[in-house]
Amino acid sequence: MLQNIRVVLVGTTHPGNIGGAARAMKNMGLTRLVLVEPRVFPSPEADARASGADDILASTQVVASLEEALTGCSLVLGTSARDRSLPWPMLNPRESGVKVVEQAAQGLEVALVFGREHAGLTNDELQRCHFHVHIASNPDFSSLNLAAAVQVLSYEVRTAWLAGQVPVNAQASNQPARESELATMDEMEGFYAHLEQTLVAIGFLDPEKPRHLMARLRRLYGRSEVERPELSILRGILTETQKAARGEPHKRKDQ
Structure with a gap:
């Protein structure tokens, strides 16, 4: 189950923090590390700080964008150290550990x-996350080392897993079984791009004055746990809306 969880580090500046994060992950049984545009990697400093977690560094995936790092994920949690202009669903570390294990136990891909x-993380990057996680550190000294933050959340994931707060397999869950798989983040990103294009085409969204519209829609759909067949319906609606905006005739599905 823990193999379904990936740790994603965005724009890491100091290679030692990559090694420290790898060590923290291995301490807690997590093995999948993804780096988005690290300044330096691989690095002897990362190797030194890993202190035995060389296998995690050796299998680390390096990608060019957060979108690529989240490919295949059905649940994404992003760490946030401060309040944002647009409120977002928020979890504390203990809640995040339970949520991550709950989803991973159902075979879903999860990203921290x-x-x-x-x-x-930037506002745009945080808007690609279903939940934000805030570590309640000392307000008088709130700066937390990156590897330490990875350690905190990895520990909470392991705590939830060991405590058996969620079933190891989804069939034992008290929750009703899903009819279909959840849409992944890359599939949702395609939907958001399609939605934005459509809203601009019908004059509902002014790209010069977006007023957080797309961010609010991301928040709405992000908490809805959209399944793949539902996403196909939404994409179909958008396609027909675009045709109508261009004055093209509508063709019924049964024709």
């Missing part, structure tokens, strides 16, 4: 996303 050492 951590931002840059100096600035964290």
Whole structure:
């Protein structure tokens, strides 16, 4: 089950933090590390800080964008150190551990996303996450080392897993079984791009004055756990809406 969980580090500046994160992950049984545009990797400093987690560094995936890092994920949690202009569903570390294990136990791909050492994740990056996670550190000294943040959330994942707070297999769950698989983040990103194009085409969205519209829609659909057949319906509606906006005749599905 833990193999379904990936740790994603975005724009890491110091290679030592990559090694420290790998060590923290291995301590807690997590093995999948993904780096988005690290400044330096591979690096002897990362190797030194890994202190025996060389196997995780050896299998680390390096990608060019957060979108690529989240391919296949049905649940994404992003760490946030401060309040944002647009409120987002928020979890504390203990809640996040339970949520991650609950989803991973159902065979779903899950990502824990951590931002840059100096600035964290951008608003756009955080809007690609279903939930934000805030570590309640000392307000008088709230700066938390990246590897330490990875350690905190990895520990909570392991705690939830060991405590058996969720079933190891989804068939034992008290929750009703899903009819279909959840749409993945890359599939949802395609939908959001399609939705934005359609809203612009019908004049509902002014790209010069977006006023957080797409961010609010991301938040809406992100908490809805959209299944793949449902996403196909939504994409079909958008396609027909675009045709109508261009004045093209509508063709019924049964014709």
